Amino acid sequence: MSYATLQNITELSASRWQEQAKDPRTAQLMSSLVRHLHEFARENALSMEEWFEATEWLSRTGQITNDTRKEFILLSDVLGLSMMLELLHDSKPDEATQNTLLGPFYIPGSPEIPYGGRLPGIGDDDGIPLILSGTVRGLDGEPIAGATIDVWQNDHTGIYEAQMPEGSPVLCRAIQHSRDDGSYMFRTVMPVDYSIPTDGPVGELFAKTDISDVRPAHIHFKVGAEGHPTLVTHIFDRQSTRLESDPVFGARDGLLVDFIEQEAGTAPNGDAIDRPYRVATLDFALV
Amino acid sequence: MSYATLQNITELSASRWQEQAKDPRTAQLMSSLVRHLHEFARENALSMEEWFEATEWLSRTGQITNDTRKEFILLSDVLGLSMMLELLHDSKPDEATQNTLLGPFYIPGSPEIPYGGRLPGIGDDDGIPLILSGTVRGLDGEPIAGATIDVWQNDHTGIYEAQMPEGSPVLCRAIQHSRDDGSYMFRTVMPVDYSIPTDGPVGELFAKTDISDVRPAHIHFKVGAEGHPTLVTHIFDRQSTRLESDPVFGARDGLLVDFIEQEAGTAPNGDAIDRPYRVATLDFALV
Numbered sequence: 001m002s003y004a005t006l007q008n009i010t011e012l013s014a015s016r017w018q019e020q021a022k023d024p025r026t027a028q029l030m031s032s033l034v035r036h037l038h039e040f041a042r043e044n045a046l047s048m049e050e051w052f053e054a055t056e057w058l059s060r061t062g063q064i065t066n067d068t069r070k071e072f073i074l075l076s077d078v079l080g081l082s083m084m085l086e087l088l089h090d091s092k093p094d095e096a097t098q099n100t101l102l103g104p105f106y107i108p109g110s111p112e113i114p115y116g117g118r119l120p121g122i123g124d125d126d127g128i129p130l131i132l133s134g135t136v137r138g139l140d141g142e143p144i145a146g147a148t149i150d151v152w153q154n155d156h157t158g159i160y161e162a163q164m165p166e167g168s169p170v171l172c173r174a175i176q177h178s179r180d181d182g183s184y185m186f187r188t189v190m191p192v193d194y195s196i197p198t199d200g201p202v203g204e205l206f207a208k209t210d211i212s213d214v215r216p217a218h219i220h221f222k223v224g225a226e227g228h229p230t231l232v233t234h235i236f237d238r239q240s241t242r243l244e245s246d247p248v249f250g251a252r253d254g255l256l257v258d259f260i261e262q263e264a265g266t267a268p269n270g271d272a273i274d275r276p277y278r279v280a281t282l283d284f285a286l287v
Numbered sequence: 288m289s290y291a292t293l294q295n296i297t298e299l300s301a302s303r304w305q306e307q308a309k310d311p312r313t314a315q316l317m318s319s320l321v322r323h324l325h326e327f328a329r330e331n332a333l334s335m336e337e338w339f340e341a342t343e344w345l346s347r348t349g350q351i352t353n354d355t356r357k358e359f360i361l362l363s364d365v366l367g368l369s370m371m372l373e374l375l376h377d378s379k380p381d382e383a384t385q386n387t388l389l390g391p392f393y394i395p396g397s398p399e400i401p402y403g404g405r406l407p408g409i410g411d412d413d414g415i416p417l418i419l420s421g422t423v424r425g426l427d428g429e430p431i432a433g434a435t436i437d438v439w440q441n442d443h444t445g446i447y448e449a450q451m452p453e454g455s456p457v458l459c460r461a462i463q464h465s466r467d468d469g470s471y472m473f474r475t476v477m478p479v480d481y482s483i484p485t486d487g488p489v490g491e492l493f494a495k496t497d498i499s500d501v502r503p504a505h506i507h508f509k510v511g512a513e514g515h516p517t518l519v520t521h522i523f524d525r526q527s528t529r530l531e532s533d534p535v536f537g538a539r540d541g542l543l544v545d546f547i548e549q550e551a552g553t554a555p556n557g558d559a560i561d562r563p564y565r566v567a568t569l570d571f572a573l574v
Contacts, residue, residue, distance in 0.1 A: 013367025062349015080300025
């Protein structure tokens, strides 16, 4: 008979899940989870009270979660786990555009805009206008025609459409298809720094630290083309002072872009812009 | 500048929580948690899809939790973590009565019953009558008078009062104080094997395994006396075939008790019992 002792309980629990799981993956994941959880508790001499408090915190994390707010994903993000998994499964060669987090604000089915067009919801007087253009290519350098460029970002006030009430108009998201020479161009607005949600359990954790809750401004992309795996990434302003302290560890060297200031005048897309604006060039290299 | 790479992301995340926490315990626990989570994910090459599914499962685990149902505690129990913590913080000498899990069904404020009295809610014809008696002592062997023996268990149908609708009558729980010679005695009913709740996320996990969800029958105790730390434990029938497969790993060698069968007749507490019943002797040795 083998009952639990401090010496055998970890092996007893891990081997039960290992041996009695119906499939090998469940066996592997559950036994590994048991070992790491036990090791975490032993290593820190976790007290009963701390663990009880943690289970209550985990419960609240589930309870605040709904279709649009995913608090466990946010937790995973701020622990660096989401980014680690991105990197772990990124086996792309160096010359391919780097991927990064999808983030919680993606909305599928954005409206199509033409070459040079403007993202919906951006008015003439909103924020700092930005013209973004570039070419979609394969790793061989050949342009890819008809690639789908799905773009989303926050507006000049820091709001993503996904944070607005349901039924709100389309805001700062669109799809454009690359032209025959692989080129794309659209007008948008400079995205702004914003805080991750801190009114829930993750915010409780942050309140016990001095960790910054401010994400550096960025623009998200999903770029797909037939025969190429879809690239999910975002780009950052190289001048941002928030890159290193990004609470979700999203910044990567290859994703920093220069947003170059321009005088008022006729923009590359033909728009007459009555005040300073910016331009950025961004080529996508798809695997 | 140090942005995330597969090589540095774990250290980057762990050291952020380590260095920016406001108190040393948060620093220790969070950085250790980051390291173990990352190691778990790397070791198993956890896929994005698996992790997303896990976060949805964690959310459901929080959402089914309420004041009386604690699914994260149940999860902790079936992973052997709760029992591990019990053992980790058990520094009692060998001669002290062993502790084990409190379990989810404890209700404070049970009614007092006299020496020899019966647990409320047990009728003459219910299950197999059981007379439980013994002495509360200190480690020096001296009897402890006036010790509080708080007892709770399921009834012969397998139901704990805590599983009944709110406002149900008191069922199978009571408090008795030891007499001047440290002795106690009460009449109850043989507890029965029962299943942990499997209609929630923990049940989903169990469905992927052949792990038994049946706990061996047991009787819970909280025994306290002035100047002694409160003992929380339960006792098991030594004859049970479910001890080794206890889904929450609660059984310990020192907690197995002989429930000895007796012919119908006058029981030790003076009751006339018209069919076979059992008696068990259980001394509590308090630190």
